Amino acid sequence: MKISIIGSFRKYYEEIKQIIMLLQKNKIDVLSPKHSEITHSINDFVVFASDNHVLTPAEIQTDTLNRILKSDVVYVYDPEGYIGRTTCYEIGVIRTTTIPLIFLEKPNDLPIIVNDYEVMNPSKLIYTLLNDKRYIDEHGKVEIEKNKTKSEMRTKNVVICGSMAFYDKMLDVSIYLKNSGISTVVPKEENFEKASMSEKEFNDFKRRVSNQYLAKIRESSTYAVLVLNQTKRGVPNYIGANTMVEISMAFCWGRPIYLYNGFYKPLIEELMAWNAICLNEKLDRLIQDYRQERYQLNDKNSLIVEEHQLELGDLDEYFYPLSR
Numbered sequence: 001m002k003i004s005i006i007g008s009f010r011k012y013y014e015e016i017k018q019i020i021m022l023l024q025k026n027k028i029d030v031l032s033p034k035h036s037e038i039t040h041s042i043n044d045f046v047v048f049a050s051d052n053h054v055l056t057p058a059e060i061q062t063d064t065l066n067r068i069l070k071s072d073v074v075y076v077y078d079p080e081g082y083i084g085r086t087t088c089y090e091i092g093v094i095r096t097t098t099i100p101l102i103f104l105e106k107p108n109d110l111p112i113i114v115n116d117y118e119v120m121n122p123s124k125l126i127y128t129l130l131n132d133k134r135y136i137d138e139h140g141k142v143e144i145e146k147n148k149t150k151s152e153m154r155t156k157n158v159v160i161c162g163s164m165a166f167y168d169k170m171l172d173v174s175i176y177l178k179n180s181g182i183s184t185v186v187p188k189e190e191n192f193e194k195a196s197m198s199e200k201e202f203n204d205f206k207r208r209v210s211n212q213y214l215a216k217i218r219e220s221s222t223y224a225v226l227v228l229n230q231t232k233r234g235v236p237n238y239i240g241a242n243t244m245v246e247i248s249m250a251f252c253w254g255r256p257i258y259l260y261n262g263f264y265k266p267l268i269e270e271l272m273a274w275n276a277i278c279l280n281e282k283l284d285r286l287i288q289d290y291r292q293e294r295y296q297l298n299d300k301n302s303l304i305v306e307e308h309q310l311e312l313g314d315l316d317e318y319f320y321p322l323s324r
Contacts, residue, residue: 001129004032004068006091007077007104008084016077019122026126032067045086061086065093070254072220073100075125081108098219156293158286159185159217161246162228162260163238170228173260173283177226180287184226185216210242217249223290224256227276229264239264247274258286 003023005016020030033048045057055063068074074094076087083091088110094101095112102125106114120128158177160170164187174184188209197205217225227247232238237259239247244267250257257276264271279285 001073002029002031002071003073003075003129004071005030005075005077006032006068006087008082008087009033011082011084012077012079015079019075019077022122022126026130028126028129031071032064065090066252066254068094069097069099069218070220071099073102073129075122076101076103076107078103078105078107081105083107083110096215096218098221156223156290157183157185157216157219157221158290159213159222159225159246159250159255160228161187161213161225161243162230163232163240163243165232166228166230169230173226173228176283177287180283182287182290185222187213210245214246214249217246217255218253222255223293224258224286225250226258226260226286228260230261237261237264239267247271247276256289 005019007016009016016033020033023030045061047057047060051060051063068090074090076083076091078087091101091110091112101114101118103114103119104121106119160174162170167187170186174186177184216222225246227239227243229237229239229243247257251274257271257274259271259276259278260281262278262280263276277285
C-alpha cells in the first residue's frame with residue numbers, strides 16, 4: 001500500500017510528520033512527502049532538505065506530483081477544511097485519475113463533493129488501509145469480516161498500445177495474457193467509425209478516445225504498457241506518433257514500457273533512455289515481471305489481519321482531538 005499526504009506544509013508540517021511516522025510504523029509506504037525538514041520557502045512554497053535545491057519551485061512541484069500520482073490513495077490533511085493553492089492544484093490533478101482522495105475534514109471554499117465516507121481522521125485512515133475487508137455497524141464501529149482471506153491482490157492492468165494496423169495481433173496478445181492471469185486494456189477499434197463518420201466527426205472521436213486512453217495509462221490500476229510494434233509498410237518495429245505519445249505518458253507516470261518486438265530505430269535513443277524492454281515476440285518476461293509485482297503487493301498486503309491488531313490508543317493521543 002502506497003500513500004501520499006497533501007496539505008499546507010507551511011502550516012501543518014509538524015502534525016503531518018507525526019502521521020508519516022505512524023504510517024511507516026504500520027508498514028505503509030509514504031511516497032510524499034518524504035520525512036525531511038523544511039529548509040526554506042520561496043513565495044510561500046516550502047522547500048525540504050530532501051528536495052533538489054537546483055530545481056525551481058515549479059520543477060520541484062512536478063517531481064512531487066509524479067510521486068503522488070503513483071500512490072494507491074492520497075490523504076488531504078486539512079484541519080478546519082483549510083485548502084491552500086498548491087493543495088487545490090494537486091486535488092484537481094488527482095481528481096482526473098482513479099486514485100481515491102481521503103480528507104481529514106470536508107474542505108471549505110472548494111467546489112467539489114466530498115462524501116462522509118471520504119472523511120477520516122488518521123487513526124481511522126490507518127485502520128482502513130490495513131483492513132480491506134470491513135463493514136460499519138449501526139454504531140459506526142469499523143469491524144473485520146471474519147473468515148475472509150488475509151491477503152487480497154489489487155487488479156493491475158497491462159495497457160496495450162500500437163497502430164490500428166496491428167489490431168488483430170493486439171487481440172491475440174490480450175487473450176494470451178488473460179489466459180496467463182493478466183488483465184489487459186485494448187484500444188477501441190477505429191476502422192468502422194472512420195468509415196461511417198465525416199472527417200470532423202472522426203477527428204472529434206479520435207481526440208476523445210485518445211484522451212481516454214492516455215487517462216487509462218495514468219491510472220494507478222495500470223501496471224505497464226505493452227507496445228505492439230510490428231512491421232508496417234516494410235518498416236520493422238514500427239511505432240507511430242500516437243503510440244509514441246502513449247509511451248511518453250507511460251514514462252512520465254513511471255509505468256514500465258514493454259516492446260513486443262525490438263527497438264524502432266528512429267526512436268531508439270529515447271526508448272533506451274526510458275528503459276523500454278524488448279520482448280522479441282516472447283511474453284515470458286512481462287508475465288514474470290507482473291507476477292513478481294503481484295508477489296510484492298501480496299507481501300505488503302499480508303499485514304491485513306482478521307482481528308484488529310492496531311494500537312488505536314497510540315493514535316488517539318495525537319489525532320482524535322482533530323476528528324470531526
